[in-house]
Amino acid sequence: MDAERATLIAKRKKISRTISSVNDELHSFRSWLQWMCVDQSTGCTFCLSWFVFFIFTFVIPILSHFYLACSNCDNRHTRPYDSHVQLSLSSIATLSFVCLSQFVRIYGLRRFLFLDKLCDESEAVRRNYTEQLNSSLTILFVFVAPCFTAEAAYKIWWYTSGATGIPFLVNAMVSDAVACALELASWLYRTVVFFLVCILFRLICHLQILRLQDFAQVFHVDSDVESVLKEHLRIRRHLRIISHRYRVFIMWALILVTVSQFLSLLDTTRSKADLSIFKAGELALASVSLLAGLMILLRSATRITHKAQGVTCLAAKWHVCATIESFDPDTETPTATGVTRNQVFPLSDNDDAGSEDELDSTKLIPAYAYSTLSFQKRQALVSYFENNSAGITVFGFMLDRTSVHTIVMIEMSLVLWLLGKTLVFS
Template sequence: MDAERVSLVRKDFCRSKSSVHDELHSFRSWLRWMCVDQSTWPTFCLSWLVFIIFTFLIPGLSHFFLACSNCDNRHARPYDSHVQLSLSSIAALSFVCLSQFVRTYGLRRFLFFDKLCDESETVRRGYTQQFHSSLTILFIFVAPCFTAEAAYKIWWYTSGATAIPFLINAMVSDAVACTLELASWLYRTVVFFLVCILFHLICHLQILRLQDFAQVFHVDSDVESVLNEHLRIRRHLRIISHRYRIFILWALILITISQFTSLLDTTRPKADLSIFKTGEVALVSVSLLAGLMILLRSATRITHKAQGVTCLAAKWHVCATIESFDPPDAADTETPPAVGNQVFRPDASSSDNEAGSEDGLDSIKLIPAYAYSTLSFQKRQALVTYFENNPAGITVFGFMLDRSSVHTIVMIEMSLVLWLLGKTVGIS
């Protein structure tokens, strides 16, 4: 028995250990291509070198040496400092947090791939599919913004805004400078969205686990196993909250400061506003808001699903309690009350079909509890009381990111962005 137990432990350890030929191989290759892989000392030094060049050096040189003070009115860039500071600050936060995540926990442990061996086949398959589509989601968010930025930069250089003298040929100099600026913009944006997409991916795993956990109320389960599984989910949610709380808080602060400073600068009485001058400010604001919405929406979905467990447990308790009552004797009353099958009769009305598809946590149908009514009323009541007094979800330093708090944040950020778009590109 001891030898068999040691063999199982070694097998689990090998399943959790990182390998260049596992399911993360393509993702690691993409990280190396983006120069954010820090698995070895050479890649660690290269990663920080590329980060400093594309986050600080190129934006600084672009701002101070390509300010184009002698340009015409359309080619002037009076708001370039807002654009560079906003992107560089959020990219620096994202890169430092991503480096800390990978260096401290490792990629497999950070993405919870080492825990998939304990999950069901449905959870493993759903999480693997979401992982493979995560880079597609990243491309969907980054591609439109990069296309708009590339169009603006190409127009700015080709229309004769500047001629950089560091190369013999002016056209080659402009092409090199334009390419470096676009590479810097793409690098900073991708690093920010990468951290947001990874948070979305981890949250999707917990949602799959919560949906799988909802099935325990449809089978004959004891209170102890239900409680242990819920405690395991709460522990993972607490781990995610602890890892991402600094990034979420500082991202919210930096993005809000960026919106406020841009609004203060564009609402000055003597502010010179046109789409050629303020288009980049609007584009950066929309990009940062999109990343923030990914974070908040992912956190809110987890909190909503976790709170749905309490509703499901209460419904399960009610159905089991109703089922446990014996119907009164027919001789004692003229019309016996309709319990049993009448209570749990499925309703196939058209109004239910209009509600759309539902998972196990959001279903409004009653639960036929006859199969597991052997649990006592006290045990079921204790479990429901535990769910009510121990809400699970994503927290930031103790503050739960539920729908009410996120709606307030979204309303403030959207008001700032829409106001800024109205002042810059005429969208209100």
């Protein structure tokens, strides 16, 4: 009777974890999506979402470029690179909005963030993931606020210093204020949509990192091979799901950012290019913003791949320690299983371990408690890990540190060259 009652309580907790409610842990995220007009849960919000998207992504940038660029202004107020800025931000915002709309409409926010799977995780994973979820919007603000401050300062200077005077609202000052506010709102909308998708990817990857760190505990208890394999296969399945959902966004984000950097570089290194902080500063700011979002994606994917590869190293170390402990150092014959003996190697030292965790630790594993597994089973498990590497992939290409280092060097070279050309006061 008690067992049935416990099973019933567990099922109720699982159902309550799976079902979405108004005041659950996604309340702030839903409010943010509604405020950004990205929520498409109803027919009205769907139409409003796409209307706001077209206004801030296409209509305002087009009007800004063709009617507010001020081609007759003085030399300091001309904007020769405005087309690059508008195309870069609008293209990446279109990609982000379409992908985010697909994610929310097809999977739902709760399922997309794997919150419906938290009932199967440990208490530590649930607690840490909830904390990371609550701090995600703060991380988004940290990335967007400095860029928006610089963009706002530039726009306010451009309008208040007499760059334009188009009286489409009878009064020139009111017209300039409205135009400046619309341009800033368009820039903020496009940038936030891009960073929001990147932050969501970072959040999902952080959950998998927590699961991998929790999975590392199986090598510190007497676990059987079947349970270890089932858990690792479950993690690999979720990593494949994440890769499948985000592969189009990652690939096109990489293509769009790289093409944007190349075009900007080619345009700013012309022989007749007139560069200064007033003319090309907005272009440099857009490049830095796009690169920052791309680095969030690549770093999150790389951390997942690194942690997944760390499982293989941990399993090999566990196998070695268990093998050494299962033989008598004098006769080199197997000892009785489950017998506690002194370790062949010291398990700890006084050196500073830095930021090591269970997957990166260089300390040996006390194997006396795990000698119930035979050598053949341990060897088979290690062989499985070696031949079934997990991580984030994009159409079959693993995003590990080697590939990301190559991408980062290319992108950083382009951006640093652009900044070097921009930060020259004339």
